[in-house]
Amino acid sequence: MTSPRSAFLPGLSASLPIIMGYFPIAFSFGVAATRAGFTPLEAVALSLIIYAGASQFLALALLSSGAPVLVSAFTLIAMNLRHVLYGPALMREAGREAGTRHAWAWAWGLTDEVFGQALGALARGQRFSEPYMFGLGLGAYVAWVLGTVVGAFAGGGALDQWPALSAGLGFMLPALFLSLLLSILSRRQLPVIAVAALATVAGTLAISSTSGILLGMVAGAITGLVRK
Amino acid sequence: MNWELLTVAVMTGFANWAFRALPVIARADRIAAGGWLERFLSATGPAAIGTLFIASILPALVPEVVKLLPLAMGTMAVLAIWFTRRSVVLATLVGALVHGLTVWLML
Known part of the structure; x- marks a missing residue:
């Protein structure tokens, strides 16, 4: 997170492991949503608007079982309560002078993996910058939405032909978390x-x-x- | 478009945005500076990353040694690359590659 203006591309490239981890999960979500009876547009809307993996899978179960709107919404909201801790923990490491002028936009992308990657970068001595956070968050968000689009339109079975590829992609997020853990250990x-x-x-x-x-x-x- | 779905999505999405963005905008870390909350926040990052790693491998832990081989190989690859190259991106990609290759060899 060095010089602020030029930090967008490094942020985007730092999102590569997240992109490769998110795409197959979002793909699975797109497939699951259409199998549960939702249209591809509805599946993509869930990824665009909620942007939280576990919540979205639970949303499919709640909505397709006819759970009341308020019960569904509050259950899903409760699942993501942990995200409240990410912003303050990250900004504490970023330092008092770190800018937050555009946080209303980049902080939307502060998922588990983006938080971990950003915190790891700070622990390795990089300086906090909002363009870096934009790059990091944007790569992850686009991969999540695109994965859903492909999954919703392609349907199931596409990755079934490639079990080793599917397994490797499935290990991307555990590998990322382990690497991040090592980097802050x-x-x-x-x-x-x-x-x-x-x-x-x-x-x-x-x-x-x-x-x-x-x-x-x-x-x-x-x-x-x-x-x- | 299913309006119930849209309502649930908008309520949940708004809450997610608020959880992620408002504590940053309010600089909740400054409010916490110097006190017990600051120590709590400084430990939150390592605790979160440790938690997410354990949560992500738990489903793969089955009581069959052969099925654990891809996980073990992938984990060793991540450790080897991290300790030799100190690169998070490289360690992640090589770990996933070795995991996938192990599955492919076992097919």
């Missing part, structure tokens, strides 16, 4: 990460994957309170 952060990992496993096994993620993040962050 330090002795000081170990207790936070260990507690977060244990709480995630426990929450996922005991309740659900969404609860596991929220519990992991909160438990890890609380560990940060007790350390020196």
